Amino acid sequence: MKRLFLLILPLFAAVAAQAQRPTDIWYFGQQAGLTFAEGNTPKPLNDGKMSTYEGCAVATSAKGELLFYTNGQTVWNREHRVMPNGVKLMGSGSSTQSALIVPDPGSGNIFYIFTVAPEGTPNGLRYSIVDMTRDNGLGDxxxxxLLLIQPVAEKLAAVRHANGRDTWIVAHRWNSNAFVSYLVTADGVSAKPLLSNVGSMNAGPGRNAIGALKFSPDGRKLAAALWRETNKFEVYDFDRTTGKVSNPSSFGPFAEAYGVEFSPDGSKLYGTCNGVGGGQTEIWQFDLKTKDKLLVGKSANRKIGALQRGPDGRIYVAREDNPNLGVIQKPNLLGKECLYIDEGLKLGGRRSKLGLPAFVVIP
Structure with missing residues (x-):
């Protein structure tokens, strides 16, 4: 009997861990959604009420249950109703990474929604506070x-601090080469950021603010897509203790670079680009050790956008106004062995736009 118990215990632990992944539920695009909660095969969700062209974010409980989601302007609770004060947030559904949700490390009930305005406009980087004890546990x-800094590009990413408790939220100043790193602790959001003046300027016409920012799975690398005039992808080192960004390198040119994502093992970076004005949709793989760049996929869609690593280890590709996501099936593998499938995942009749939900990276 004791031996049977010992055999069952690891299985129970594995099932429990499976149920607690914070990235299992996605809402995005034209009322589209996915759940990864039932094994590693994502299934469409058709109950979402959000429409967003680009950025969005989802919050779940420690058990992986939906709490709320947002496009950076409106916040919907787990019953898919707008929270009482969940309107007129100063993000934008047309900002690349309009919203990102960070839990308060000192409370299981408080969450921060960080938002960035589109095209370097004055609303800048702000945050709003969600209290899940309000409205009978549905949140408000x-x-x-609350303003942090203005103006900023459309880039927003978050990673767990090296202490395993706090979280860094990173954005990029507009008309500047400065990254700004804010620390979220049990005391709240730091009032002053750490500035890292490194890499290319984010400047020029407002459209140059477009492009994503992502952390590697171990949190030691940061990657950015620089759109239109800059036309490239940049990779940096990141210090999870200090919040400092350093040591830039770049790949380019790639016209209208937009989405970025790292492979699960962190050895490769993927980027999407559309060509000037769209119509030349490509997915590139960059080997971070050899610096080789390889074209690994093209899309039949006129535009593709965000890349997001799923809890199943695949990378999903947003295809504008399409009922399917693209899928990179084996992103750790080199070149076309990564196996990009353009119509890789049906969305149950709903449609993707250019965005996919952003999450905190937890190494």
Missing amino acids: LPRVN
């Missing part, structure tokens, strides 16, 4: 649109 926002 006691404070909204």
Whole structure:
């Protein structure tokens, strides 16, 4: 009997861990959604109420249950109703990474929604506070649109601090080469950022603010897509203790670079680009050790956008106004062995736009 118990215990632990992944539920695009909760095969969700052209974010409980989701302007609770004060947030559904949700490390009930405005406009980087004890446990926002810095590009990423408790939220100043790193602790959001002046300027016409920012799975690398005039992807080192960004390198030119994502093992970076004005949709793989760049896929879609690594280890590709996502099936593998499938995942009749949900990276 004791031996049977010992055999069952690891299985129970594995099932429990499976149920607690914070990235199992996605809402995005034209009321599209996915759940990865039932094994590693994502299934469409058709209950979402959000429409967003680009950025979005989802919050779940420690058990992996839906709490709320947002496009950076409106916040929907787990019953898919707008929270009482969940309107007029100063992000934008047309900002690449309009919203990112960070839990308060000192509370299981408080969450911060960080938002960035589109095209370097004055609303800048702000945050709003969600209190899940309000509205009978469905959540409400006691404070909204608290300004951190302005203006900023459309880039927003978050990673767990090296202490395993706090979280770094990283954005990029507009008309500047400065990354800004804010620390979220049990005391709240730091008032002043750490500035890292490194890499290319994010400047020029407002459209140059377009492009994603992502952390590697171990949190030691940061990658950015620089759109239109800059036309490239940049990779940096990141210090999870200090929040400092350093040591830039780049790949380019790639016209209208937009999405970025790292492979699960962190050895490769993927990027999407559309060509000037769209119509030349390509997915590139960059080997971070050899610096080789390889074209690994093209899409029949006129535009593709965000890349997002799923809890199943695949990378999903947003295809504008399409009922399917593209899928990179084996992103750790070199070149076309990564196996990109353009119509890789049906969305149950809903449609993708250019965005996929952003999450905190937890190494």
